[in-house]
Amino acid sequence: MTKKVRVRFAPSPTGGLHLGGVRTVLYNYLFAKQNGGDFIVRIEDTDQTRFVEGAEEYIFKTLEWCGLQPDESPKHGGQFAPYRQSERKESYRKYAEELVAKGFAYYAFDTAEELDTKRKEIANFQYSHSTRNAMKNSLTLSVEETKKLLDENAQHVVRVKLQPNEEIKFTDLIRGEVHFDTTQVDDKVLLKADGMPTYHLAVVVDDYAMQITHAFRGEEWLPSAPVHIFLWDKLFGLENMPQWAHLPLILKPDGNGKLSKRDGDRLGFPVFAMDWTNAANELSRGFKERGFLPEAFINMLAMLGWNAGTEQEIFTLNELIEKFSLERVHKGGAKFDYEKAKWFNHKWIMQPENCEVLLEQYQDLIPSYFRSKPDDYIIEVLGLVRERCSDIDDLITNSSFFFQTPETIDVAAIQPKWDEKKKAFFETLTSDWQNNFASDAASLEQQFKAIAEAQQIKVGELMLPLRIMLVGGKFGPGVFDIATIIGKEETIKRIENVVASLR
Ligand code: GLU
Numbered sequence: 001m002t003k004k005v006r007v008r009f010a011p012s013p014t015g016g017l018h019l020g021g022v023r024t025v026l027y028n029y030l031f032a033k034q035n036g037g038d039f040i041v042r043i044e045d046t047d048q049t050r051f052v053e054g055a056e057e058y059i060f061k062t063l064e065w066c067g068l069q070p071d072e073s074p075k076h077g078g079q080f081a082p083y084r085q086s087e088r089k090e091s092y093r094k095y096a097e098e099l100v101a102k103g104f105a106y107y108a109f110d111t112a113e114e115l116d117t118k119r120k121e122i123a124n125f126q127y128s129h130s131t132r133n134a135m136k137n138s139l140t141l142s143v144e145e146t147k148k149l150l151d152e153n154a155q156h157v158v159r160v161k162l163q164p165n166e167e168i169k170f171t172d173l174i175r176g177e178v179h180f181d182t183t184q185v186d187d188k189v190l191l192k193a194d195g196m197p198t199y200h201l202a203v204v205v206d207d208y209a210m211q212i213t214h215a216f217r218g219e220e221w222l223p224s225a226p227v228h229i230f231l232w233d234k235l236f237g238l239e240n241m242p243q244w245a246h247l248p249l250i251l252k253p254d255g256n257g258k259l260s261k262r263d264g265d266r267l268g269f270p271v272f273a274m275d276w277t278n279a280a281n282e283l284s285r286g287f288k289e290r291g292f293l294p295e296a297f298i299n300m301l302a303m304l305g306w307n308a309g310t311e312q313e314i315f316t317l318n319e320l321i322e323k324f325s326l327e328r329v330h331k332g333g334a335k336f337d338y339e340k341a342k343w344f345n346h347k348w349i350m351q352p353e354n355c356e357v358l359l360e361q362y363q364d365l366i367p368s369y370f371r372s373k374p375d376d377y378i379i380e381v382l383g384l385v386r387e388r389c390s391d392i393d394d395l396i397t398n399s400s401f402f403f404q405t406p407e408t409i410d411v412a413a414i415q416p417k418w419d420e421k422k423k424a425f426f427e428t429l430t431s432d433w434q435n436n437f438a439s440d441a442a443s444l445e446q447q448f449k450a451i452a453e454a455q456q457i458k459v460g461e462l463m464l465p466l467r468i469m470l471v472g473g474k475f476g477p478g479v480f481d482i483a484t485i486i487g488k489e490e491t492i493k494r495i496e497n498v499v500a501s502l503r
């Protein structure tokens with residue numbers, strides 16, 4: 001019988017979830033669901049110095065917003081609980097000791113000062129096969145000395161011990177066979193002085209304990225893979241090891257290196273899924289708060305490093321579950337393009353059958369003055385303007401004048417060509433509309449054109465002034481649609497106010 005597919009996303013709670021992190025979740029999730037498997041979230045919080053308050057909660061809120069719900073996690077429970085490594089602390093030491101007993105790890109007693117001295121003596125000092133024999137550890141001390149120190153509870157760590165000049169290889173589902181030379185691998189700490197495991201030991205022990213069958217993670221973890229493979233081999237036998245896939249990096253827009261939060265700040269686009277405020281109280285705006293619909297965010301992320309091999313670019317989550325394949329994940333990094341991301345969002349903004357969905361999604365993002373109008377009115381406006389929008393800023397710019405009289409009017413764009421004839425036209429128009437204001441845009445347009453014709457003025461010369469009178473500038477949807485929605489009183493008031501200010 002084949003094993004049930006079990007994948008995991010294993011974030012360290014050190015900050016907001018970067019779009020690369022959400023893409024890792026997504027590929028894990030798609031693979032699990034495609035294979036009828038389980039998606040597990042395990043919180044890797046063994047590095048207490050990097051722990052950030054609120055980060056775990058943020059991760060779960062993000063997954064909820066994205067619609068990528070875990071089957072097992074500290075929040076959702078599960079038969080392999082606990083899912084926070086700090087709560088599994090006691091389970092790791094025995095494996096570290098087993099490795100020591102088998103000769104694949106050792107106790108190291110060097111103090112922080114001793115290590116510092118070494119770093120000063122030797123340029124680029126690394127604790128490794130080339131230096132371990134000159135350090136204070138169970139390889140250089142006698143059995144009795146080591147025992148004595150352990151009995152005295154002397155501070156120590158456990159380090160991994162690989163022989164140099166050997167080869168470690170494994171098959172990556174994206175990269176094929178990957179080889180490493182053990183000479184390059186340093187003696188990483190497995191168990192820290194405080195008794196906590198490091199990530200390297202904990203990730204292996206927990207993937208085993210939680211019966212993980214496939215481990216997909218970012219390419220930045222590839223250099224750690226030889227240690228993980230080594231530990232798997234020595235502790236649990238390679239045949240039980242999950243299948244690995246190291247996902248391509250998400251690159252800066254110019255392709256020069258990994259996309260970072262700073263690139264977002266510098267170039268003015270989000271990199272976090274949702275708003276994130278760091279310890280220095282600096283807010284980074286998220287995709288959610290920029291008005292991305294979760295479907296668009298997911299769709300865009302899916303295509304950053306994968307394609308279906310067809311022209312299709314717009315996918316629902318269910319379609320992605322059906323179509324996703326690791327074979328089509330690219331080996332090379334994927335350049336992030338914010339304009340393309342907005343293109344996806346625009347496509348999704350246009351998707352919902354009715355705009356109620358948009359109102360629901362944008363509940364917390366629309367300005368409070370929109371609330372002076374009933375939901376039906378807001379929905380009608382969203383329906384009219386969404387064609388012009390790819391984020392919340394576009395949406396606000398293109399609809400604020402439906403809710404309030406424009407604060408600034410680009411009078412300078414009308415004034416140069418303003419004359420008595422035009423003034424007379426707008427006076428006739430307002431008195432006409434005062435008596436008979438049609439209820440649909442097409443009829444309003446007809447009324448408008450009829451007066452223009454009667455007064456022998458080109459309609460083309462009147463449209464821009466009308467638009468500016470109603471919205472304040474040269475933007476927005478169809479001008480007669482606007483008039484219909486804001487209604488007779490408001491339309492006439494806006495025209496009269498601007499006419500009065502022109503000379
Ligand atoms: N805790 C690691 C991280 O923060 C997990 C890497 C892995 O999936 O093995 O990304």
